[in-house]
Amino acid sequence: MTTITECCAERAAESKKEALALKYFGRNKKLYTDMAECVSRGAAKILYAGRDGVLLYEKSSGIHMLASEEKAAAKRILETLDENSLRERSGLLVAHGENARAAAYEMLNVEGETACFQVVYCSKEPRALRGMLSFRKPERVEIETIKKEYHLESPENIEKLCAAGQIWCGVTGEGEFVGFIGRHPEGSMGLLQVFPEYRRRGYGEELECFMINVFLSEGRIPYGHIIENNSKSLNLQKKLGYEVADEKVYWLFEC
Template sequence: MDMNLDIDKILYADMQNALRHQAVILYEDERSLLLQDISSRLTYCTALDAEAAANMIGHIKDFDILVSHDEYCNQAIQQRFHITYENCCYHCVYIGHKRFFVDLPAGFHFAFVDERYMEDVIALYRKEMPELANAAYMRKAMDYGLIGVFHGDELAGFMGVHEGGSGSMGMLEVKDCYKRKGLGSALEKAVINMQLERGKIPYGEIFIDNTASLKLQEHVGLTIGDRLTYWFYK
């Protein structure tokens, strides 16, 4: 019998999305699950008790980034690899099925962002995530679909999906001069619609101290989980 991820659809949105995408199950039983997304090479794990976690973590040969979903896995990872998690996040998930009607202020329009705007994208995203603000990473986002909101020909903001479409929604940026116009909410709704059209789970990962983003998720209509995921880097 396999572990049932439906027991917490918010917490396990990333694992369920990976299974829809192109994940390989590395180990599974009725009390634990270990899988890796082929595209992003992110490894995900969860367990229902300490014994199951220790057994499952023993099947990990190597990883770049390991995302744990519970304290049982945290302890097993720490004991085996002698590392601690560096980030922890809440999941926020759009659990509806209907697409949003998205309205923009006069003079603004949506379009996919292409490489003509690469310098703008990197400069804007560097303020929030300098380690990801590079041409290679953003090109993957553009290839999947980086949605931009434009004022004429000027890029006012953008949002997309991490890891070339296999990860969470994110990378939301709006230029300072265009803030407080509802563009952030509009971009998120547009990305949710894109994910629904492509059969993906529209979910995001929010650092626990990012209160502004958590408020935005509630405003848009996403459900915020009450449990955390923990990110380990080797």
């Protein structure tokens, strides 16, 4: 049975890890925004935090995240990771920067990757909406449409996100469902899609502005991961005032 003293000691150790992690993230705030937000909203289990880097996993998704500027340090940190636990939780590791990526390839059984730009909305000012859409949580028929149209999350994850209130529909004044946006399981903004017949009307920008304001209203920093070859999306983020981290983040699969 855990005693009060043991609980206090455990909490003190966790608080120390959080402080070390947040201090490390300050070295490159844009690159590590996703990890810092994970810690600040209490969603992180910090496995390692020190002067040479941070390793954590996001509790609800099980996705692991690694920050380390030096390849040798990243390898030492990954030595502390139970690879079976990684595989059981999600099989996903997000490596921040090229050196962390290279270390993961040497230390883990990586079978594939998706390279992304991390974009961060650094302003605290909400975006002005043009009033062309109203926003609401999806109903059953719309959930089925989202599951059919969006392929970067599993149907099961989309169901969970909808149940948790993390996906919003954009609807015109005439009641037309034109697209959707939301928050991925690990906390990043995304799931943006405008149906083909409604594109080039500014609806994607309006959906993003709405979602930026949702993040800001919660005291969160809006951020997202843009797949490196998606130049249209990256240009939209820049137009809306997002800043791009100076290194990429790498989603590594089947670790």
